[in-house]
Amino acid sequence: xxxxxxxxxxxxxxxxxxxxxxxxxxxxxxxxxxxxxxxxxxxxxxxxxxxxxxxxxxxxxxxxxxxxxxxxxxxxxxxxxxxxxxxxxxxxxxxxxxxxxxxxxxxxxxxxxxxxxxxxxxxxxxxxxxxxxxxxxxxxxxxxxxxxxxxxxxxxxxxxxxxxxxxxxxxxxxxxxxxxxxxxxxxxxxxxxxxxxxxxxxxxxxxxxxxxxxxxxxxxxxxxxxxxxxxxxxxxxxxxxx
Numbered sequence: 001x002x003x004x005x006x007x008x009x010x011x012x013x014x015x016x017x018x019x020x021x022x023x024x025x026x027x028x029x030x031x032x033x034x035x036x037x038x039x040x041x042x043x044x045x046x047x048x049x050x051x052x053x054x055x056x057x058x059x060x061x062x063x064x065x066x067x068x069x070x071x072x073x074x075x076x077x078x079x080x081x082x083x084x085x086x087x088x089x090x091x092x093x094x095x096x097x098x099x100x101x102x103x104x105x106x107x108x109x110x111x112x113x114x115x116x117x118x119x120x121x122x123x124x125x126x127x128x129x130x131x132x133x134x135x136x137x138x139x140x141x142x143x144x145x146x147x148x149x150x151x152x153x154x155x156x157x158x159x160x161x162x163x164x165x166x167x168x169x170x171x172x173x174x175x176x177x178x179x180x181x182x183x184x185x186x187x188x189x190x191x192x193x194x195x196x197x198x199x200x201x202x203x204x205x206x207x208x209x210x211x212x213x214x215x216x217x218x219x220x221x222x223x224x225x226x227x228x229x230x231x232x233x234x235x236x237x238x239x240x241x242x
Contacts, residue, residue, distance in 0.1 A: 001015075001016060001017050001028050001031060002014070002015055002016070002024075002028050002031045002032050002035060003016065003035070004035045004038070004039060006039075006042055006043070006044055008192075008195065009043060009044060009045040009046070009195045009199075010044065010045065010046050010047070010048065010188070010191045010192070010195055011039045011042060011044035011046070011047045011048070012047075012048045012050060013032075013035060013036075013039065013047055013048065013049045013050070013090075014050055014051070014052050015049075015050070015051045015052065015053075015057070015058050016051075016052035016053070017053075018052070018053045020059070020062065020064075021053070021056045021058070021059040021104070022051055022053055022056055022057065022058040022059060022109075023058065023059040023060065023061065023062040023063065023064070024058060024060065024061055024062060024083075024086075024108065024109070024112075025061075025062040025064075025065055026062075026065060026075075026078060026079050026082045026083075027082075028062075028086075029082040029083045029085065029086035029087075030082055030085070030086070031086075032086035032089065032090070033082075033085045033086045033088075033089040036086075036089035036090050036092070036093055037089060039093060040092070040093055040094055044095055045095055045194060045195040045197075045199045045202065046095055046096050046097075046098065046190075046191040046194040046195050046202075047093055047095060047096070047097040047098065047191075048097075048098050048099075048100060048184075048187045048188065048191050049090070049097060049098070049099045049100065049112075049113075049116055050099075050100045050102075050183075050184055050187065051100075051102065051103065053103070054102070054103065055102075055103040055104070055124060056103040056104045057101045057102065057103050057104060057105040057109055057113075057125070058104075058105060058106070058108075058109035058112070059104065059106050059107070059109065060106045060107025060108040060109045060110070060130070061079070061083065061107055061108040063134075065079070066134075080139065083108060083111075083139070084139060084141065086112075087108075087111055087112055087114075087115045087141075087142070088115070088141075090112065090115040090116065091115035091116075094203050094206065094207075095194075095199070095202065095203060095206065096117045096118065096191075096194050096202065096206060097115070097116040097117050097118070098116065098117065098118045098119075098120065098187045098190055098191055099112075099113045099116035099118065099119045099120065099187075100120050100122070100183035100184045100186070100187035101113065101119060101120065101121050101122065101125040101127075101167075101176065101183055102122040102123075102124055102125060102182060102183045102184060103122075103124050103125065103126070104125075104126045105125065105126065105127045105128075106127070106128050106129075106130055107128075107129065107130050107131060108142075110127055110128070110129050110142075110146070110158075110175075111138070111139070111142035111145070111146075113127075113175075114142065114145040114146055114149055115145070117206070117209075118177050118178070118190065119170075119175065119176045119177050119178075120176065120177070120178050120180050120183040120186050120187055120190070121167035121170050121171055121175075121176035121178070121179050121180070121183060122167065122180055122181060122182050122183035122184075122186075123167060123181055123182070124167075125166070125167040125170065125176065125183065126164050126165070126166055126167070127158075127164065127165050127170050127175055127176075128158070128162055128163065128164040128165070129146070129158045129159050129162060130162040131159075131162075132159065132160065132161075132162050133162045138159060143155065143159070146158065146159070149174055149175060150173045150174050150175050151173075151174075154173045154174075154175075158175075167179055198229045198230075198233065200224075200227070200229065201224065201229070204217075204220050204224070207220075
């Protein structure tokens with residue numbers, strides 16, 4: 001359903017529920033949170049979030065469970081909290097997360113991409129936030145991320161209409177950061193470039209991007225000049241210039 005593997009310092013987090021178009025049931029959000037925690041404790045220098053199924057990234061939350069939610073209020077809370085925990089665990093990863101979208105990405109799956117640092121949209125990528133079509137809203141935290149990513153007007157268009165946007169439009173409004181022919185190979189190329197850099201520097205840069213006003217960034221910047229990694233790489237660079 002959801003699994004991950006580490007190879008050459010790159011963690012690949014895979015959605016794999018082909019019979020259900022990678023729809024994510026409540027239990028799978030739990031698995032996603034656990035996987036993200038495992039990755040955070042590993043030697044991963046970058047993460048790729050991908051689908052194992054061609055033509056679909058994810059249909060979003062599993063609508064097959066929603067009939068139960070109409071009858072059992074406690075399950076609504078369980079679903080909302082599990083989904084939030086999975087998405088927030090991805091957002092909290094200390095290394096860059098690259099999301100490779102090569103197919104349909106709908107509903108809660110869009111919220112999942114918003115938790116990633118970089119989103120690549122391939123030729124077949126299609127995005128839609130569809131809860132209003134069912135009479136539902138979108139979690140406030142996910143709305144805030146969508147607004148921050150694309151602006152209030154574009155977020156409103158996506159949420160109010162629920163219409164699909166293609167890869168070109170997603171890149172134009174900033175929902176996707178780069179438009180590529182095939183997202184997964186492009187994600188691997190990008191992850192390799194990230195993994196080739198000093199991991200402590202990359203992690204520190206992600207912290208700054210996440211919260212530029214947080215205390216301690218100046219000290220981390222200053223201390224980096226005294227690190228063995230900086231001395232070694234600076235020496236190699238200067239030697240190469242001779």
